[in-house]
Structures are given as structure tokens and as C-alpha cells.
Amino acid sequence: MSLHAQDDPDLRRAQEERLRAVWKPPEGLFLRWTDTNNNRVGVWYTLTAFGFMLFAGVLALIMRTQLAVPDNDLVSANTFNQLFTLHGSMMMFLFAVPMFEAVSIILLPQLLAARDLPFPRLSAFGYWSFLIGGVFVSGSIFFNAAPDGGWFMYPPLTTRTDLSGLGADIWMLGLSFIEVSSVAAAVELIVGVLKCRPPGMRLNLMPLYAWYILVVAVMILFAFPPLIAGDVLFEMERLLGWPFFDAARGGDPLLWQHLFWIFGHPEVYIVFLPSIALFAMLIPTFAQRHLLGYPWIVLAAVGTAFLSFGLWVHHMFATGLPKISLAFFSAASEAVAIPTGIQIFAFIATLWAGKVKWSTPLLYASGSLAIFVVGGLTGVMVAVAPFDWQAHDTYFVVAHLHYVLIGGTLLPLFGGLYYYWPLITGKKLSDRMGRIAFWIMFVGANLAFFPMHLSGLEGMPRRVFTYPAELGIGGLNLASTIGAYLFAAGVAIVCLDLALSPTRPKGKRNPWNAGTLEWLALPDDEDWGIRSVPLIESRYPIWDQKDFVKKVDEGRFFLPDAEEGRRETIITTVLDARPIAVIRLGTPSWKPMLTAIVLGAVFILTTYHLYMAALFAAFATLAMVLWWLWTGTAEIPEKPCKPIGHGLEVPLYLSGPSSSGWWAMFITMMADATAFSGLVFGYYFFWTIHAEFPPPAFPGPGMVWPMVALALTLVGWAGTIATREVHARGKVTLARTLLVASLLATFASLFAGLAGPWQYAMNPEAHVYPAIVWTLAIWTAVHAGIGAIMQGYALARSLAGRMTPTYDADIRNITVYQHFLALTALVAYATIGLFPAVA
Amino acid sequence: MKPGFRNRVKRLKVTLWTLIVPPGVWAVHFLFSYIWAAVSCAKLGEWSLFPTAFTIGTVVALGIILVSGWIAFVQSRAPGDPPPHEQGTDIDRLRFLATATLLLAALSFVGVIFTALPVILLNDCR
Ligand code: HEM
Ligand SMILES: [Cu+2]
Numbered sequence: 010m011s012l013h014a015q016d017d018p019d020l021r022r023a024q025e026e027r028l029r030a031v032w033k034p035p036e037g038l039f040l041r042w043t044d045t046n047n048n049r050v051g052v053w054y055t056l057t058a059f060g061f062m063l064f065a066g067v068l069a070l071i072m073r074t075q076l077a078v079p080d081n082d083l084v085s086a087n088t089f090n091q092l093f094t095l096h097g098s099m100m101m102f103l104f105a106v107p108m109f110e111a112v113s114i115i116l117l118p119q120l121l122a123a124r125d126l127p128f129p130r131l132s133a134f135g136y137w138s139f140l141i142g143g144v145f146v147s148g149s150i151f152f153n154a155a156p157d158g159g160w161f162m163y164p165p166l167t168t169r170t171d172l173s174g175l176g177a178d179i180w181m182l183g184l185s186f187i188e189v190s191s192v193a194a195a196v197e198l199i200v201g202v203l204k205c206r207p208p209g210m211r212l213n214l215m216p217l218y219a220w221y222i223l224v225v226a227v228m229i230l231f232a233f234p235p236l237i238a239g240d241v242l243f244e245m246e247r248l249l250g251w252p253f254f255d256a257a258r259g260g261d262p263l264l265w266q267h268l269f270w271i272f273g274h275p276e277v278y279i280v281f282l283p284s285i286a287l288f289a290m291l292i293p294t295f296a297q298r299h300l301l302g303y304p305w306i307v308l309a310a311v312g313t314a315f316l317s318f319g320l321w322v323h324h325m326f327a328t329g330l331p332k333i334s335l336a337f338f339s340a341a342s343e344a345v346a347i348p349t350g351i352q353i354f355a356f357i358a359t360l361w362a363g364k365v366k367w368s369t370p371l372l373y374a375s376g377s378l379a380i381f382v383v384g385g386l387t388g389v390m391v392a393v394a395p396f397d398w399q400a401h402d403t404y405f406v407v408a409h410l411h412y413v414l415i416g417g418t419l420l421p422l423f424g425g426l427y428y429y430w431p432l433i434t435g436k437k438l439s440d441r442m443g444r445i446a447f448w449i450m451f452v453g454a455n456l457a458f459f460p461m462h463l464s465g466l467e468g469m470p471r472r473v474f475t476y477p478a479e480l481g482i483g484g485l486n487l488a489s490t491i492g493a494y495l496f497a498a499g500v501a502i503v504c505l506d507l508a509l510s511p512t513r514p515k516g517k518r519n520p521w522n523a524g525t526l527e528w529l530a531l532p533d534d535e536d537w538g539i540r541s542v543p544l545i546e547s548r549y550p551i552w553d554q555k556d557f558v559k560k561v562d563e564g565r566f567f568l569p570d571a572e573e574g575r576r577e578t579i580i581t582t583v584l585d586a587r588p589i590a591v592i593r594l595g596t597p598s599w600k601p602m603l604t605a606i607v608l609g610a611v612f613i614l615t616t617y618h619l620y621m622a623a624l625f626a627a628f629a630t631l632a633m634v635l636w637w638l639w640t641g642t643a644e645i646p647e648k649p650c651k652p653i654g655h656g657l658e659v660p661l662y663l664s665g666p667s668s669s670g671w672w673a674m675f676i677t678m679m680a681d682a683t684a685f686s687g688l689v690f691g692y693y694f695f696w697t698i699h700a701e702f703p704p705p706a707f708p709g710p711g712m713v714w715p716m717v718a719l720a721l722t723l724v725g726w727a728g729t730i731a732t733r734e735v736h737a738r739g740k741v742t743l744a745r746t747l748l749v750a751s752l753l754a755t756f757a758s759l760f761a762g763l764a765g766p767w768q769y770a771m772n773p774e775a776h777v778y779p780a781i782v783w784t785l786a787i788w789t790a791v792h793a794g795i796g797a798i799m800q801g802y803a804l805a806r807s808l809a810g811r812m813t814p815t816y817d818a819d820i821r822n823i824t825v826y827q828h829f830l831a832l833t834a835l836v837a838y839a840t841i842g843l844f845p846a847v848a
Numbered sequence: 849m850k851p852g853f854r855n856r857v858k859r860l861k862v863t864l865w866t867l868i869v870p871p872g873v874w875a876v877h878f879l880f881s882y883i884w885a886a887v888s889c890a891k892l893g894e895w896s897l898f899p900t901a902f903t904i905g906t907v908v909a910l911g912i913i914l915v916s917g918w919i920a921f922v923q924s925r926a927p928g929d930p931p932p933h934e935q936g937t938d939i940d941r942l943r944f945l946a947t948a949t950l951l952l953a954a955l956s957f958v959g960v961i962f963t964a965l966p967v968i969l970l971n972d973c974r
Binding site (some may be wrong): 142181209210211213214238299303304305307308311312315316318319333334336337339340343344347483545546547548583584585624697698 | 863864867868871872874875878881882885886887889890891899934935936938939940943944945947948951952955956958959962963965966967969970971973974
């Protein structure tokens with residue numbers, strides 16, 4: 010289409026009608042829930058996370074009411090334990106992280122002028138998993154069955170089934186399920202940022218929010234898997250009696266603390282950086298100028314991400330580790346203050362250099378930064394080990410963490426709410442109510458949490474359900490309670506403001522006069538995402554590019570039409586965003602929801618020890634996933650290429666490293682490999698704590714079977730690579746034969762891997778050594794099984810004519826999996842088979 | 849330095865992968881320091897390999913960071929487009945990635961020194 014064609018209003022109208030028809034949301038009482046469009050799924054996601062936040066907030070109010078006066082008996086100690094555990098766990102797992110993902114699912118496509126994210130159905134799957142898992146975990150409190158071990162669930166109290174009830178299983182399994190959905194969302198967001206940018210949006214023109222999404226999603230990828238590994242060990246101990254954390258049988262509760270905090274500390278930055286990202290969007294708007302120090306902000310984001318993985322032991326200062334280890338982590342904890350400070354200074358500088366408009370969102374941004382800085386300062390204090398020994402597990406820490414979380418997560422999100430509400434609903438919220446609410450919350454937060462520093466230093470431990478009057482901290486606690494209620498009143502005003510929104514008239518487009526792409530959205534939103542995909546030449550195209558909005562609206566850029574009646578978006582290159590393909594996106598479907606339901610069933614049934622039913626659900630999940638992939642991915646297009654305007658013609662199919670599917674596989678496997686390294690860490694951790702490991706009294710798996718298993722895995726791996734190469738050269742029959750051979754080898758490696766521990770009758774309940782060996786063997790065997798299923802899948806695709814030498818994404822993607830499988834097998838079998846010989 | 853060398857440096861390409869080299873070096877150094885201290889304290893009760901191995905490792909880490917920082921510095925001054933270097937051109941994209949790498953190198957340099965300090969200040973396994 011040349012520029013001329015778009016001058017014709019009739020053509021434009023016809024295009025708009027086609028786009029509208031293609032992107033029409035499903036209607037009807039039930040059908041509407043099959044939607045996968047990011048606009049709608051993102052909004053559900055956000056509302057659900059907001060609801061969980063309110064629920065967890067009510068739990069906090071009950072706690073504060075109990076603590077208002079000394080020796081109170083409003084709730085029992087037992088209930089109080091459930092309250093703080095559920096409050097903390099919900100705030101972290103059901104509010105802070107999902108909220109980031111929810112907001113990003115709404116914003117990212119708009120920021121990148123994409124029609125949708127690359128895997129819309131995956132987003133929907135993530136949402137349904139989140140909803141099911143969240144309701145399961147939070148509902149437990151109504152049955153007096155909520156987890157009660159604190160949000161970090163330290164063993165041995167939580168692993169001993171005589172000391173803890175169903176709650177611990179609900180926490181582990183329910184939240185594991187949600188962790189899976191968090192990782193799924195992270196994959197989606199990373200691929201979105203790397204591959205779905207508009208043409209011309211090179212890395213240096215990317216909106217900073219996208220940079221932060223990329224960084225945070227990568228952090229999720231490396232932070233959550235160690236926790237998943239920990240969850241696996243934890244449930245093996247609870248359900249099967251494998252003694253990973255039981256010191257009497259060679260285990261060690263500290264292993265859990267390591268795995269938890271390798272997740273837990275980055276988590277703090279995972280929930281904080283997205284708020285900074287919101288600031289990076291709204292501050293330039295209200296300063297009406299470009300953000301200063303763009304590379305500095307990127308430095309800060311990437312630097313924080315790295316350093317945050319070197320901090321975890323600062324939560325374990327009081328566990329008696331050697332001082333030198335503590336000192337490493339103390340040093341890194343202080344170092345992370347550098348990038349954090351840089352971001353804040355860049356914002357201040359931007360405001361300084363611009364003409365500032367003191368809007369409500371900006372008020373939230375600056376107010377929350379002030380609160381955050383207080384939390385940051387006490388953070389620098391508790392990062393010093395000797396100080397932490399005094400303050401550990403006191404209310405000082407409660408004060409610190411709430412300053413950070415309220416200033417770094419909650420209030421910035423309210424600021425983002427006031428800023429982005431017009432984008433989503435077309436209506437502004439009330440500035441007046443927003444400001445009133447802000448000041449009430451600001452005062453409330455300080456009144457609630459500042460006194461806790463003092464009560465902590467006076468000696469009030471955290472997680473106590475009451476305290477004696479003689480301690481002399483009644484006044485401080487009463488102040489905290491009043492503050493908490495004030496804060497809640499502020500939140501109530503925000504909710505009221507939201508509730509009044511439907512009665513207000515629509516506002517104008519881009520009400521804040523912002524410069525970034527997301528503000529192209531119209532007050533009466535269309536579902537197609539963007540009318541035409543623009544060519545980007547600036548970081549603030551709406552401000553800087555001539556007639557930008559008009560050209561987008563008139564379809565003068567790329568992909569202004571949906572001629573074939575398909576949902577489509579453009580795929581570009583990672584560094585320079587050169588368009589390389591158009592891909593067809595998933596349409597509304599029941600599959601994501603059904604898959605989430607059966608997968609949820611696996612976790613929930615296991616919680617209640619209904620193992621047969623859980624196994625059945627696991628097979629159902631497998632079947633669902635295969636059906637979903639078979640019908641929805643790597644579809645062979647009806648023609649090889651299509652024009653997207655301006656004389657550009659791009660393919661409709663990609664395979665290998667330039668495609669989004671390949672990246673999704675690669676990224677998912679990075680997460681998987683990280684979880685695996687958590688388990689391997691466990692093995693060597695046990696080696697360090699035992700004088701002799703493997704212990705002489707317990708037999709090992711021998712050397713032979715592990716080596717046989719390794720050899721078989723490598724044969725399967727090499728065979729798959731050969732298949733890919735032969736297939737690409739057009740020798741389909743030979744490729745199929747090779748694939749069958751590889752499948753057999755991979756499948757056989759499953760049994761060979763288990764044969765070692767089996768033959769030597771290693772009893773995993775007797776000691777941690779057999780338990781960890783079995784765990785590594787089973788992990789690898791399960792992966793071999795999945796690898797074999799994938800090989801079978803590719804074979805079936807080939808036989809069904811859904812995979813050909815030109816359209817070979819399937820075999821390329823499963824080869825990525827095989828690389829990781831080979832690596833896993835190498836590490837696992839060398840560890841269990843060879844290490845005993847050298848240890 | 850030979851003029852040819854500088855030119856070759858200029859032709860190297862910064863990418864997302866090279867961006868994470870300096871912090872990656874920090875991470876590897878940090879991990880090894882931690883593992884080394886943990887294993888030698890747990891298994892030997894003392895730091896038998898100190899200070900040679902640790903010193904060499906630290907110097908190597910600092911060296912790699914310096915080199916990547918220097919390459920980034922050279923590239924961040926690639927001549928071409930006019931300031932403020934915020935355009936969607938090849939040169940500006942290069943300059944951006946190089947500047948960010950340079951800054952990360954500075955941060956990682958400080959980070960590695962921070963990690964080394966405890967070893968200098970404390971030297972036993974208590
Ligand atoms: C006004 C709002 C809030 C109030 C009044 C509040 C109150 C409390 C109270 C009373 C505790 C228990 C302290 C103890 O007994 O040791 C607690 C713990 C905690 N809160 Fe909050 N909180 C609020 C907001 C938040 C937010 C927004 C987050 C995170 C995003 C959060 C995360 C946590 C965590 C992680 C714990 C630790 C739980 C544990 O000890 O296992 N809180 N909060
Ligand atoms: Cu931390």
C-alpha cells in the first residue's frame with residue numbers, strides 16, 4: 010500500500026471494519042471469559058490482584074486491632090499466626106508480583122504499539138492459574154486451615170506434620186501453582202519486549218518501562234525457580250518423609266532458608282522496580298521533557314538486578330554462618346544502594362530541569378519516594394550484620410519492610426492508577442479525592458509504621474499476638490493501630506473514587522499530554538490495540554514526530570489492515586527492531602482456562618493427598634497442553650509472505666532463533682535449569698555440612714547406570730540435532746527415522762537414570778543422601794520423559810504434514826529443549842555417579 | 849597501543865550480551881568468593897588457599913571489567929550523529945549500549961572491590 014491509498018476514506022473505513030471484526034471480543038455470559046485480548050485479561054488480572062490486596066489489608070487491620078492494647082484477646086495466638094502468614098504471603102505472592110505482571114500485560118502492547126503480546130493465550134492461562142491458586146490459598150482462612158508458619162515458612166516447624174497442619178501444604182502447593190503462572194507471564198513479557206517492538210524502536214528508543222519489564226521479568230526467571238526447587242523438597246519431606254530439612258536424618262533447615270531467600274531478596278526488587286518504572290513514565294510527562302540520563306536508568310535497572318542476587322544471606326545474619334560469608338553479603342547489600350540512588354537522582358534531575366505540573370500522580374510519586382527513602386535508610390542499617398543481630402525479628406524489621414513496600418510498591422501503584430486510569434477507561438479520576446486520599450495514607454503510613462521502629466528497639470518481637478503492659482510499648486502500638494486505620498480510610502477513599510468513575514463523562518485522548526506510545530489509545534477504546542504500527546524515530550514520538558497521531562490513526566504506517574481475517578502483530582529484531590515477520594495470534598479459546606483448571610486440580614488434589622486423582626489430573630493437563638499446542642502453534646500459513654505497507658513484504662512464519670516460539674522455549678528452559686541448579690546446590694550443600702558425604706553407611710547409585718543414562722541422553726540429543734539438520738535439507742524420511750531412534754534413546758535414558766538408585770535399594774526416608782540422589786534422578790528422568798514426548802510430538806507433526814522442511818519450528822524448538830536436557834543429565838549423572846568417587 | 853588495535857576495538861559490536869559482561873563478572877567473582885569461603889571454612893576450617901588464588905581471581909575479574917569498560921568507552925565516543933544522541937540511528941544505538949556498558953563496568957568494579965574488602969579485613973572462619 011502506498012501512502013496514496015490511505016488517502017481514501019472508504020478504504021480506511023473498510024480496513025477499520027475488518028480490524029474491528031477480527032478483534033471483536035467474544036460475547037455472552039460464559040463466552041466472554043474465553044477472551045484472550047491483553048486489554049481484557051490485563052484488566053481482570055489487575056482487579057483480581059487489587060482484590061487480594063484489599064483482603065490482605067483487612068487481615069492486617071484485624072492484627073492491628075488485636076495489638077492496639079496490651080494483653081488483648083480479640084483473636085487467639087493460633088488465629089494471629091494465620092493472619093500474619095496469610096497477610097504477608099498474599100501481599101507478596103498475590104498482590105505485588107501479579108500486579109506488576111497484570112499492569113504490564115495491559116501496558117506493554119500499547120507501549121510497543123503491538124496489537125497484542127506474542128502469546129495471548131498464555132496470558133489468559135496465567136490469569137486463570139492465578140485466580141484459582143489465589144482463591145485456594147486465601148480461602149483457607151475461612152476454614153481455620155490457613156498456613157501459619159510466617160511468609161517464609163521456615164522448617165522444621167513447618168515440615169513436621171505433627172506441628173503444622175494442612176496450611177503448610179496449602180501454602181507450598183497453592184503458591185507453587187502461582188509461581189508457575191508468574192514464570193509463564195515473565196516468558197510472555199520478555200519475548201514481548203525483545204521481539205514485538207514497532208519498526209525503528211531500537212534498544213535505545215525503548216520506553217523505560219519496557220526496559221524495567223525486561224529486567225524484572227528476567228529476575229523472575231532466575232528468582233522464582235530456586236523457590237520452586239525448595240517447594241519440591243519441602244513437599245517431598247512433608248508428603249513422603251524425605252528428610253531434606255530434618256537434622257536428625259542428615260538434612261538441614263538452613264537449606265530451605267538459602268533457597269527461600271535466593272528467591273526472597275530479588276523478590277523485593279521484583280516488586281520495587283516496576284514502581285520505579287511507572288515513575289519513569291509519569292515524571293517526563295509532568296516535567297514535559299525527556300527523562301534525563303536514559304543510559305543511567307538502564308544501568309541502574311540492570312545493576313540492581315544483578316546485585317540483588319548477591320544479598321540473600323542478609324536475611325540469615327543470625328543463623329551462625331561464618332562472619333566472612335556474612336560480610337560478603339553485607340558488602341553487596343550496601344553496594345545495591347548505589348544504583349537505587351542513581352535512579353532517584355535521575356528523577357529529581359528531570360523534575361528540576363523541566364516545567365513541573367504538580368498533578369495527583371506526581372504527588373503520589375514524590376510522596377512514595379520519600380517513604381521509600383526512609384525504608385532504604387533503615388535497610389542500609391539492617392544490612393550491617395552487628396546492627397541486624399540487635400534488630401532481627403523485632404518490630405524494627407516490620408517497620409523497615411513496610412516503609413520499603415508501601416513506599417516502593419503500594420503508593421506508587423496508586424500513583425500509577427491515577428495516571429493510567431484515563432488510558433484504560435477514558436475517564437480521569439477525581440484529583441480532589443486522590444489528593445485527600447494521598448495525604449491520609451501518607452500520614453497513616455507514617456503513624457502506623459514509624460512507631461514500630463521504636464517498639465522494635467524497645468524489644469517487641471515480630472509475630473507476637475500480644476504483649477504485656479509492663480513492656481511500656483502500649484502507646485506506640487496504639488499509635489500504630491490508629492495509623493493503620495487512617496491508612497485504610499485513605500484506601501477506602503481511593504476505592505470510592507474508582508466506584509464513582511462509571512458515573513463520570515469520558516475525557517479527552519491523552520489527557521496528560523504525554524509523549525509515549527501508550528497514549529495513542531482512544532477514550533472509546535478499540536480492541537485492535539493500534540490502528541497501524543508506527544515507525545519510531547524518537548523516545549517520545551507523540552511529542553517529537555510530525556503528525557504522528559494522525560498518521561497512526563489514518564493507517565499510514567504498517568499493517569493497517571487484516572485482509573485475511575486473522576489477528577496479527579509484527580515481529581522485529583532484538584537490537585534494531587527491523588521487521589522480520591508477521592505472526593498470527595491466538596484467538597479467544599477455552600483451552601487456557603481448562604488447562605489452568607486441570608493443572609490447578611493437580612496441586613489442590615495433592616494437598617489433600619488424593620494422589621490417584623492428582624495423577625489423573627496430571628495426565629489431563631498433559632493432554633490439554635498437547636491439544637493446545639497442536640491446534641494453536643506453528644501453524645503453516647496459507648501463503649509465505651504478506652505486504653505490510655510501504656513496499657515491505659515479510660514472511661508469515663519464522664523458525665529458529667528469530668522466532669518468538671524459540672525464545673519462549675529458550676527462556677522457559679533457563680528457568681527450568683535454574684530450578685535444577687537449586688537442587689544441585691542442595692546436593693553440594695549437604696556435602697559441605699557433613700564430614701563424610703556420601704555417608705559410608707548408605708549405598709550410592711553406583712557409576713554404571715548413571716553413565717549409561719548419560720550416554721543414552723546424549724545419543725537422544727545428538728540424534729535430535731541430526732534430525733533437525735537432515736530435515737532442513739529436505740530428507741524427510743531419514744529425519745523421521747532419526748527422530749524415532751532419538752526418541753527411543755531418550756526414553757530409555759529415563760529408566761537407566763532411575764535404575765541406579767533402584768538397584769542399590771537406596772531408601773530415601775533413611776537419610777538425606779539417598780533422598781537427594783533420588784530427587785536428582787527423578788528430576789532428570791521426568792525431563793527425559795518430557796523430552797521423549799516432545800520428540801513424539803514433532804514426529805506426529807511431521808507425519809500429519811504440519812511440519813515440513815520449510816516450516817520446521819517444532820523440531821527447532823524441541824532441539825532447544827534437548828540442549829538443556831543434555832546439560833541437566835550431564836550435571837545430574839556426573840554428580841550422583843562420579844562425585845562419590847572424588848569426594 | 850597500536851593504531852590497528854584501537855580500530856579493531858571500534859569495530860567490535862556491543863549487544864545485549866556484552867552489556868551484561870561486567871555485572872556478569874561481578875556475579876561470578878561473588879559466587880566464587882562465597883563458595884570458596886563456605887567450602888574452605890566448612891571442609892578445612894581455615895582458608896588454606898588464601899591469599900594467592902583469591903587475589904589472582906580478583907585481579908582477573910577487575911581486569912576483565914576494566915577491559916570491557918575501556919572498549920565500551922571507546923565505542924561510546926563513536927563519532928557521527930549530532931548530540932544529544934537520542935536518535936534512532938546506528939551510531940546512537942551503539943553509543944547508548946556502550947555508555948550503559950561503561951556505567952555498568954564502573955558499578956561492577958566497585959562491586960568487586962566491595963566483595964574483596966571483607967577478605968582483607970577479616971581473615972578467619974569464625
Ligand atoms: C497499611 C497497610 C499494612 C498494614 C497495617 C500491615 C500490617 C502488618 C502487620 C501487623 C504485620 C505482622 C507483623 C508481625 O506480627 O510480625 C505485617 C507483616 C507483613 N506485611 Fe504488612 N501491613 C500492611 C501492608 C503491607 C504491604 C503493602 C505489604 C507488601 C506488599 C506487606 C507485607 C508484609 C509482610 C511480607 C509481612 C511479614 C509477614 C510475616 O511475618 O510472615 N504489608 N503487616
Ligand atoms: Cu533482602
